[in-house]
C-alpha cells in the first residue's frame with residue numbers, strides 16, 4: 001500500500017476543520033447584502049484588537065499593504081530609510097518600496113533567525129526613520145532591544161507579524177511593541193483567510209485613523225478624498241471567515257508547538273539544527289525550518305518517503321534579481337547567506353494527524369541514523 005503524500009502546507013485541511021461554521025459565515029454575509037466594510041469587518045477588527053491586546057486594529061487587503069500603510073501612517077515618506085532584514089518574504093521589502101521608502105539591510109542572529117539588534121546602530125544614517133523587524137517563522141524578534149535602539153534615535157518601529165499571529169514576548173503579544181504592526185491572513189498563515197487579507201494593529205489612535213483613511217481613497221468623509229489614498233479593504237466574507245477561526249488560534253498554535261517538539265526530539269543530537277525558540281518568548285511555529293549541511297539530499301530523502309518540503313525561501317531578498325546590488329547593507333549579511341545554503345521547511349500545521357507526525361518523525365530519525 002502506498003502512503004499518502006503529506007504536503008508541506010494544507011489550507012484545504014484548515015477549511016475542512018472549520019467547514020460548517022465557515023459555510024454558515026459565508027452564507028450569512030451573502031444574505032446580508034453588505035459585502036464591503038460592514039459588521040463583519042468591524043466585528044473582526046474589535047475581536048483581533050482584543051485578542052492582541054492592542055487599542056486599535058484596522059483591516060486591509062493583504063499583509064504587504066498592511067506594512068506599507070502602517071509605515072505611511074507612522075509618517076514614513078518617500079526617500080526615508082527603513083532598516084530591515086533580507087531574510088524574509090520579499091513582501092517586507094516590496095512594502096517599503098511601495099511607499100517610495102528605501103530599505104536598508106542588517107544581518108540576522110543565527111539562533112533566532114530574526115534581526116540582530118546589535119547591528120542596527122551601524123546601519124543608521126541621517127535619513128533613517130524606521131526599523132522594521134520580522135518575526136520570522138513565528139519567532140518574535142528581540143523587541144525590547146530593538147525598541148530601545150529606536151527610542152535612542154527617534155525612529156518608528158513597525159513589526160512584521162505576518163508569520164507570528166499569537167506569538168508572545170513575556171506576557172505581551174507580538175505586534176504590541178512597536179508603533180504599529182502588520183498582519184497577513186494569507187491562507188497558509190496561522191490565522192488564514194480563504195483569500196487575501198491583512199491588518200494593522202496599533203495603540204496610537206492617530207495611526208489607526210490614518211490607515212482607515214488611506215485604505216479607502218483618503219476619504220475622511222465618503223467620496224471626499226482629503227489626501228491621496230488607495231483601495232485596500234478586507235471584504236466581509238474574509239472577515240466573517242477570520243471571525244470563525246480566531247477563537248481557535250491559541251489552541252492551533254499550541255498544537256503546532258507540540259508537533260514541533262516531536263520533530264525536534266526526533267533529530268536531537270544530529271547535525272540537523274531545529275528551530276530554537278528564544279527563552280521568554282512563545283514561538284508560534286508558522287514554519288518548522290531546519291538547517292542541514294546536506295539539504296538537497298534530505299529533501300530528496302523525505303520526498304521519497306512521501307513527505308513534502310519547501311524552501312522558505314530559496315534566496316534571500318538581496319540575492320533576488322529585482323534587488324541584487326541596489327540595497328545598502330547587502331554586502332554584509334554573512335549569517336543570512338549561510339542560512340540560505342542549508343534551510344529546509346518540513347510540513348507543520350495543526351491538522352497533521354498523529355500518524356502523519358509519527359511518519360515524519362520516523363523519517364527524520366532514519367535520516368539521522370543513516371548519517
Ligand SMILES: Cc1ncc(COP(=O)(O)O)c(C=O)c1O
Nearest residue numbers: 062063064089091092162184186
Ligand atoms: C514575513 C512576511 N511579510 C509580509 C507578508 C505579506 O503578506 P501578504 O501575502 O498577505 O501580502 C508575508 C506573507 O506572504 C510574510 O510572510
